[in-house]
Amino acid sequence: MAEAAKEAVKTAPENTKLVENATCTFCGCVCDDMNLTVDLDNHRITKAQNACVLGRAWFTEHKLEKRPFALIDGKEATTAEGVEVAAQILANAKFPITYGLSDTTCEAQRQAVAIADMIGGCLDTTTSVCHGPSGIAFEGVGESTASLGEIKNRADLVVFWGGNPAEAHPRLFTRYALMPKGMFVPNGKKDRTAVLIDVRRTASTPVADIFIQIKPGKDFEVLWALRALVKGRKIGADIEEETGVKLEVLEDLVQRMKSCRFGAFLFGMGLTMTRGRHFNSGALLALASDLNAFTHFVAKPVRGHGNVTGADNVVSWSTGFPFGMSFARGYPRFNPGEFTTVDTLSRGDADAALIIASDPASNFPKAAIEHLKRIPTILLDPRESVTGQIAKVAFTTATYGINTTGTVYRMDDVPITLRPAFESPYPSDEEVLIAIKNRVRELLAEQHRLGSPKVAQKVA
């Protein structure tokens, strides 16, 4: 590797550097084997060796845009001016919400949690709109799981359910779970059986040895039938009419699952965001647990955003709960459906919002977006976004993993330190959040001295 590096530097144009073993934060795979060629003059990554098609775009299409450091009511401002306005909003809010967090570092996430604790607001992450149901299912049944390296080295049966890794997580196939050779599967894919279960054929279908197509919205029924079969119960042939899957197909799958040496489910949002939600995830987690009476079996939600797993971890260790919680009473409470951002906004409850590295205005339900437009919103994001257009204060920040270091957690809870490619003129999310936190603390202390919340200062 070092030789290759020297070679690369030698042949590259001047003012180019090679960053080895960098980490891609585009998706939850968080691959840490990127070799980035960086053109320092133009602040561009010209080559991302080992990256998948998504990672290549993430790195090579990244450019430093000439954008204002902050926008206040759409007008250019400095970061410091933005911090002052943001802190005033948050310190004076009665029902502030903090949301996003899945595309930034754990260091920034920790600051966001500290602010939410201080201002007594709600705290929620994008988990609530992706694998939140899996988090709830986890609380109900637990989970038999493994780091991706265990799956790579041991799994001889891999079942992908409700996801399309070929297009959404390409290296889940090539680096972790299907193709790679491992200690106990020395021939890679040849030593594994790949099963894909979905409601339609996708780009992932061709890699599967067995494809099982089920009727949309019938995941739970299929999972429950499999649990029954695993436990030796009888299932009627009418299961086909209900789920679109022949009984023999289910029986064959059960046989394979019970007789494999190390089995793994890797499941996606096809389970969590369709009819049944946490019942679906719970049924799959329970099935994996049941199978441990016969062999070793694990299950793993395939997570989307680069550090959504970090957000789950940081919020959990700080509060005891993974997402959808409130500090309004001075201590953390957990209630998805009440404190989850979509619900809070749709009810019209919040009076200020701090959004970090997320774009809710582009993908939330209409009622939620309408309310977001009514309240002062503070946004931290490296890119322009729909939320940025409606924000009272929008900070431009450096991109994590490309411009800043920090910690991210892979979908299997393995933490990795980022190696930035080049510097950004913009501050990191962490730096902006620390500045906001410090100013909010001062303002709250002042309010405390005066004995009542200060009237919101008129802001430019």
Next chain:
Amino acid sequence: MASLKIVNGRVYDPANGIDGETRDICITDGRITASAPAGAKTVDAQGMVVMPGGVDIHCHIAGPKVNLARKLQPEDHRHDVHPRTAFTRSGTGGTVPSTFATGYRYATMGYTTAMEAAVTPIGARHTLEELHDTPVIDKGFYVLLGNNVLLHQLLKDGKRDELREAVAWWVNATHAYTIKLVNPGGDEAWKGRRNSVVTDLDDKSDVFGVSPREIISALVQVANELGLPHPAHIHCNNLGHSGNYTTTLETMRAAGDQRVHITHIQFHSYGGEPGKNPTSKATEISAYINEHPNVSADVGQVMFGKSTIMTADAPIAYMLRRLGKDKRWVNADTEFESGCGIIPFAYQEHIYTHALQWAIGLELFLHSKDPWRMVLSTDHPNGGSFMSYPKLIRLLMDRQFRDEQIKLVNKKAIKNTTLLDGLDREYTLNEIAIVTRAGPARLLGLKNKGHLGEGADADITIYEEDPDKEKMFSAPRYVIKSGELIIEDHEFRADHEGRVLHVAPKFDSQIEKIIRPFFESYYSVRFENYAVADRYLRHGEKIPTASPVAAE
């Protein structure tokens, strides 16, 4: 930094032979000093007991498995909230508190140091992040190496020098405090042979060709060769199984005359036939430890009520899952390094086995002839929360209370122990000071902790004397951490970020020539991204290792 003078208190400082004498303690710049400058703030400890801050040698408070257990049990948090104050962050409690609540609650009990006892190497970075968010206390962790596949391969190939260097490399890469063995050699059968279980210390893995006994004896020796301030910390094979006391004795024998620490030994002191009801073998275990000064242990007392089983010993968690009412179960495999099992649990007075476990713990305390080597723990939160230490202290100090409690539990279990055979021992305050601070600090090799001599860290707890020892130890009047008055009149007056205690034994970097190819072939993270950078230590304190002893 401010200076401080504590006057008129009755001082218990067993390491310096001070047993309840009235003395003044002076603090300057975070350390205990012979005198304090004029004008130093004075704390009047009249009618109070002054002890070094408590030191927990074995608990589970931070890292991947702890966080899974936190996430698993929202119901355990909601009834036990921890509101923020002007100085401190909010959090939640239960058997697995949030990080902030963990730090503050240790402090409110007068504990100022705690060691997280089981961290996978790949989870070290995560653990350090959590420890950073665990306020007030100083802390460190033990790194799991008893089921490390590469180490097994080196051992099998007879590469003893390489084994030692690789262990040193791993301790450095993770910033750990010592090495931990959990069910050594048991993981491969669990993960790779359809959840099967290794029960015999001489059962050679058909994959790696090494037996638990070989792993134990090699790693105990390596820890001593590296001069680690605390020896190999061992969770023996066969935890919780009837008849396992023979395994425990064999494990201690496998260490020869080398220093070794056997953890939560209560869980390893059972007689009886495997699969049938256990009996107590506390007398046999105590006798062995009393006679072997190279061995130390912490008890791992069971306390009735809610607990959370969380362990790198995945098979035992799976077995216990079938026994409890709560069917939730977490299994989490870590590549080449460890297994993990988590289940919510509750110990109940009327259940034979639970009552027996409780009684065995007490027997181990009461039969111990050397409190310096049989120290207090509940294996938090496995045997019970660290918040139950004050009640445990009362059980040890107050015979009348203990006898009342004995009457409340399963009688058949008590009959199978020695608790009713005139065991009238009551721990003195001096002995409590040994098993909760001076002893653990000495076993950990922390020369500046667990005592109040000149130069010691100014980690001090001041309790108001009370005949009810549970009440007394539940809420000290003052807690001083690194010379700072954190708790005054039972209330937080400041926040504090403790230090991370770690070791850095020297190693030959040539060992990377062996480790790197293994990573490149098998691990799912790059070798270059594996070792944890120093910045994750924040306020780190490197505890020196003894000069390395060359291998024979």
